[in-house]
Amino acid sequence: MRALGLIAATILCVATQAASADDAEPAWRASALAMLPAGYVAGTAYRTEGSTGYLAVYPISSNDPKSPASVFATRQALVVALTPDATRAISAELKPRSGPDSDNDDTDFAKLHADLAARRSTLPDGTEPCDFGAWSVDKDPDGLNVRAEPSIKARVLGTLPPPYRLKLGGSENTPDGGWLTEFRIIGFKNGWFLIEGAKPPGKDYEDDKKYPRSAPKPYAGRGWVASNKVGASYANGATRMGGLFQAPFVDAKWMPAQRELGGPIDTDGGPKHIFACSGLWGLVESQDGVRGWWRGLCSNQVTNCS
Numbered sequence: 379m380r381a382l383g384l385i386a387a388t389i390l391c392v393a394t395q396a397a398s399a400d401d402a403e404p405a406w407r408a409s410a411l412a413m414l415p416a417g418y419v420a421g422t423a424y425r426t427e428g429s430t431g432y433l434a435v436y437p438i439s440s441n442d443p444k445s446p447a448s449v450f451a452t453r454q455a456l457v458v459a460l461t462p463d464a465t466r467a468i469s470a471e472l473k474p475r476s477g478p479d480s481d482n483d484d485t486d487f488a489k490l491h492a493d494l495a496a497r498r499s500t501l502p503d504g505t506e507p508c509d510f511g512a513w514s515v516d517k518d519p520d521g522l523n524v525r526a527e528p529s530i531k532a533r534v535l536g537t538l539p540p541p542y543r544l545k546l547g548g549s550e551n552t553p554d555g556g557w558l559t560e561f562r563i564i565g566f567k568n569g570w571f572l573i574e575g576a577k578p579p580g581k582d583y584e585d586d587k588k589y590p591r592s593a594p595k596p597y598a599g600r601g602w603v604a605s606n607k608v609g610a611s612y613a614n615g616a617t618r619m620g621g622l623f624q625a626p627f628v629d630a631k632w633m634p635a636q637r638e639l640g641g642p643i644d645t646d647g648g649p650k651h652i653f654a655c656s657g658l659w660g661l662v663e664s665q666d667g668v669r670g671w672w673r674g675l676c677s678n679q680v681t682n683c684s
Contacts, residue, residue: 405465406431410458413470420456422629431458435472436625441670443569443605443653446661448506449626450495487616487673491657502527505565505572508655511677512571512610513558514538514603521594522559524601528570536597542579544590551583551680558609559596560677566655571608574600583680611648613683615658615674619644622670626659630671635664645682648675 407423410433414420421434433456440447453475459468494507501507516522521537541556557580565572576596581589617628620642624631635643638650649662649672660675676683 404431406458406460406467407433410456410467410470413458413467414456415472418454418456418472419624419631421624421627421631424629426460426464429460429462429464431460431464431467432456433458433470434627434629436627436630440625440630441622441661443661443669446506446566446654446656447625447671449491449657449659450507453627487658494657501565501572502567505567506654506656508563508566508571508660509658510563510610510613510655510660510675511560512563512573512608512652512675513560513677513679514540514607515558515609516540516607521596522603522607524573524576524597524599524603525570526601528567528572528602530604532602535599535601538576538596538603539579539594542594544580544584544588544593546588546590552580553679556580557583558677558679560679561596563608563655564600566605567602569605569654570602571605571655572600572602574598580679605653606651608652609648610652610660610675610677611683612643612645612672613674613676614645615672617673622662622664622668622672624670626656626661626671626673628673633668633670635668635670636666638665643672 404423404426411420417438418435419438423433425432435454435456439445454472455475456470457473458470494509498507514522517540519540521539523534524536525532526535538559541558543556559576559579561573561576563571563573576598578593578595621632621634637643637647643664650665651663652660654661659671659673661671663669
């Protein structure tokens with residue numbers, strides 16, 4: 379809830395970033411692309427200082443589910459030497475970015491990610507820290523297994539119920555397929571999400587007096603679930619709407635993507651698949667098959683997550 383509250387508080391940056399996205403790229407960017415090292419994808423040309431330009435670049439594998447990027451990793455930039463009129467690239471060199479870029483890094487989200495990075499020591503070794511709400515999409519009548527390790531061979535700690543409908547009828551908001559079991563994703567490793575805090579399906583949305591004591595109860599502790607059994611809705615992550623980013627940064631390459639019933643993606647609906655996560659970002663596939671990063675996912679089954 380704290381993260382979502384901060385997202386709401388930073389909503390004003392959406393207009394700023396949308397406007398920046400529509401600005402014309404500097405003249406030197408086109409010639410700099412020819413100097414991009416193999417294995418990298420160009421993002422925003424985020425700064426020009428005299429005869430030096432700075433182009434955001436990220437590894438081509440950043441949106442590959444087998445090697446997803448990390449929002450906590452050291453970033454790089456293509457530092458470009460320009461002609462005196464700053465219209466054309468002369469040479470370029472890949473260099474580490476010396477620090478946060480004030481033109482592209484939102485301070486509030488940077489603080490949230492710093493807090494998550496500090497919690498890495500509380501997670502199993504090799505786990506990427508994450509933080510967002512999600513739900514089980516597994517329809518197996520026996521429920522989704524929650525395991526002790528990120529492996530199909532690991533011990534089963536408990537299960538998450540399949541979609542559930544109250545036998546005597548529930549609220550008018552009950553989804554056609556039944557209530558899904560929600561939980562918090564706190565980490566990712568090798569195709570598995572580390573979760574905790576699972577709630578009985580639909581309990582937060584139904585009248586307490588009508589919610590049956592016999593309703594299925596999920597395993598609420600910490601454990602691992604396979605990423606292909608997880609879903610969520612798009613939340614407002616205070617970034618550019620209508621598409622996905624090639625890496626989990628707002629200055630990465632941006633790619634248009636569509637909702638299930640058409641139209642640019644926004645906070646109405648969710649992705650087709652969720653592959654991985656890093657911080658507040660999720661690596662997803664949109665309904666029209668675009669694979670990239672979206673900042674902010676949530677598990678609200680009644681309203682959108684704006």
